[in-house]
Amino acid sequence: MAIEIKEGALKRTLDEAIAAARGRGTVDEVWLARVERLGAMGVKTYIAALGGALLAKATDSRVDSLTQYPDGGPRGYALRTTTEFLAKNNNGRFDMGARGRWPLNNRPFLGGPSRIDAFKKIHPRAKPAFDVFFDCLVDLNELDEDGAKAALTAWMRARIDVAETERKRLAEEVDLRTTARPDDLLAALDAFVQDDPEGGKRGQALAAAVFDCIAEAVHLRSINDPGAFDVSVSDQDGKTLLGIEVKQAAVKKETAMALAREAAEARLDKALLVVLHPKHQSLYREEIRSQALREWGVAVEVVEGVRELVGQAAVFSDVPSSELIAELPGHYAARMREHEVSEEGVRRWRGTVESLTSAA
Numbered sequence: 001m002a003i004e005i006k007e008g009a010l011k012r013t014l015d016e017a018i019a020a021a022r023g024r025g026t027v028d029e030v031w032l033a034r035v036e037r038l039g040a041m042g043v044k045t046y047i048a049a050l051g052g053a054l055l056a057k058a059t060d061s062r063v064d065s066l067t068q069y070p071d072g073g074p075r076g077y078a079l080r081t082t083t084e085f086l087a088k089n090n091n092g093r094f095d096m097g098a099r100g101r102w103p104l105n106n107r108p109f110l111g112g113p114s115r116i117d118a119f120k121k122i123h124p125r126a127k128p129a130f131d132v133f134f135d136c137l138v139d140l141n142e143l144d145e146d147g148a149k150a151a152l153t154a155w156m157r158a159r160i161d162v163a164e165t166e167r168k169r170l171a172e173e174v175d176l177r178t179t180a181r182p183d184d185l186l187a188a189l190d191a192f193v194q195d196d197p198e199g200g201k202r203g204q205a206l207a208a209a210v211f212d213c214i215a216e217a218v219h220l221r222s223i224n225d226p227g228a229f230d231v232s233v234s235d236q237d238g239k240t241l242l243g244i245e246v247k248q249a250a251v252k253k254e255t256a257m258a259l260a261r262e263a264a265e266a267r268l269d270k271a272l273l274v275v276l277h278p279k280h281q282s283l284y285r286e287e288i289r290s291q292a293l294r295e296w297g298v299a300v301e302v303v304e305g306v307r308e309l310v311g312q313a314a315v316f317s318d319v320p321s322s323e324l325i326a327e328l329p330g331h332y333a334a335r336m337r338e339h340e341v342s343e344e345g346v347r348r349w350r351g352t353v354e355s356l357t358s359a360a
Contacts, residue, residue: 047097052083
């Protein structure tokens, strides 16, 4: 019979593990080394999956850690459920590796067999990380509840340390300020975003950074997260106020209408479409506004290009434009790191800003 683990039990186990990891007492050195080794290999899905498996076993030691679906065996369970619970209750306290609400929403877990020991389609570059992950699950299956809790505490200690290191690094990036002329900075931003979009990461990170300058709560969705909106702005209570879609490709009116529908489904009454593509043909914005309001009850605005994005933010916020320009480079560098823009890209951006600042 499959095993269903209640959220209340998961929450108690998670709270205990976080408290134990933060206590800075001794942890299981073998499991700590395993988690650190897996983390260093850089295949983030397996880091998150191991966390979910540890949480499940520490909560109910009956589970078969080599299953990912309840139909994987008599003691099968939903690995996706426990991993998503871990993501939902993260709140920035630890680094899960894979970001977003659905950490296992990719291969080999998505659409894979019910048992992890039946996984066959492993990308060659990910095979070494999978082997470490698999060996961890084999050993985890032999642990009792206390042993599993000790292993989970070790995972939590390692991933808390990763999160703290990343926060320090991001803080250093935010310190990147500039005294460059606004026109020079905007020209540099435009060239940087267009030079290598990196699959849209540079543009999405820029939109989040711009709103970081004028809003308190801005969420940048993971590049692999299938949820609505690339960027969203929330109030202090966590209620989403604005959904933002960023496109680094030429788009048509239908893209704006799809955004209006998604906003309506999310019970939002406003949304922003940001188009950052040099050959994009301007949309008829009044038609988009009218149709979106008529069909979906959503106010949709379109901004086209880096200059307009920054300019609109400056005009419609109470933040002085000079302060926005000064702070934007640092917020952008931090968001690029969060969004996994290439190290080369981040270094190039820092060099560009430092060059502009010295020349000012």
